[in-house]
Amino acid sequence: MVNLSRYTLRGMATVGALAGFAALALPNAQAAQTSSTTKTAATAATATTADPAIPNGAQPIVIGNPPAGDGVTTKSSLTNVVRYNRLYKTGPITPSKCKEVNVSLRTYTGVNQYLSQLFRCTYAEWALPLKQAGAAYKVAPKLVVTTARTINSYCGTVTDTAFFCAYNGKSWIYMPTGQIMSFWKSSPTLARAYATNTLAHEYGHHVQWLTGILNASWQRQRAFSTYAAQLEESRRRELQASCLGSASIGANKRYYPMAGGLYQQWVYVVTNSGDQPGGVRDHGSLKNHRFWSFAGFNAARSYAVAGNCNTFNATSAYVS
Numbered sequence: 001m002v003n004l005s006r007y008t009l010r011g012m013a014t015v016g017a018l019a020g021f022a023a024l025a026l027p028n029a030q031a032a033q034t035s036s037t038t039k040t041a042a043t044a045a046t047a048t049t050a051d052p053a054i055p056n057g058a059q060p061i062v063i064g065n066p067p068a069g070d071g072v073t074t075k076s077s078l079t080n081v082v083r084y085n086r087l088y089k090t091g092p093i094t095p096s097k098c099k100e101v102n103v104s105l106r107t108y109t110g111v112n113q114y115l116s117q118l119f120r121c122t123y124a125e126w127a128l129p130l131k132q133a134g135a136a137y138k139v140a141p142k143l144v145v146t147t148a149r150t151i152n153s154y155c156g157t158v159t160d161t162a163f164f165c166a167y168n169g170k171s172w173i174y175m176p177t178g179q180i181m182s183f184w185k186s187s188p189t190l191a192r193a194y195a196t197n198t199l200a201h202e203y204g205h206h207v208q209w210l211t212g213i214l215n216a217s218w219q220r221q222r223a224f225s226t227y228a229a230q231l232e233e234s235r236r237r238e239l240q241a242s243c244l245g246s247a248s249i250g251a252n253k254r255y256y257p258m259a260g261g262l263y264q265q266w267v268y269v270v271t272n273s274g275d276q277p278g279g280v281r282d283h284g285s286l287k288n289h290r291f292w293s294f295a296g297f298n299a300a301r302s303y304a305v306a307g308n309c310n311t312f313n314a315t316s317a318y319v320s
């Protein structure tokens, strides 16, 4: 079984009841971005100062199928859905031309304003590729920005982590403000990069969900007989979400702009995200997280941006 230790189900009775909604109704754990400890330039120079840590992502759940689009209603095999999805043949992500909101992330109000604009812009960016992929591109997740440390969702109870949840044809992105506001105190630029990357990653899961990849991947994972194979499937899913997220950031990099100090801190975030030494190997090594993040980010000039994020067609070494 997949490691479910990072979250608690609401209760087996609830999950069982939900199982009636769809064939794919078993609870799926879907990991959010995970990150290692990270350093700002300031703390790196001070050996006695603890490095700010980027928290591990939650293991949110997907319950039920996405809204139907003609690209996700075929009877393709699960492997075809994840490996030869129409998403990979879609054109460039549309730059939203949105600028980063110039606001302090010290308070909930600021974080909410910052993330809300980025959310709207990310929705706009993905509309065309999702339409081309035959997905229900108009369906937006609901963004929930909250100061609560513990979040109750249809996917269970999650603490101190951003996560994506889908249930009964709807989806949510939960963004707790605690870590962002905490980073802001030591490094505002790191806070901005972390907030931007985290939301983009979670939106990547929404793209996976709408295209059928998320559910198919979870079905594949359950079908694998070994824990090692299940973990690899989890890593393919997570690394792809990071790649898709980075692709949306990269598509708009001239306008946001993702440059200068913000770009440097973003590089730091993606370079230090991934499985921690001794931890569960469900997100991918730091090296591979960086690899796929750049594969997405630098795809901006490619004819098929999302196609650069096909982690399901990569050899095991690239998803280790």
Ligand SMILES: [Zn+2]
Binding pocket: 030, 031, 032, 033, 057, 201, 202, 205, 238, 241
């Ligand atoms: Zn994730």
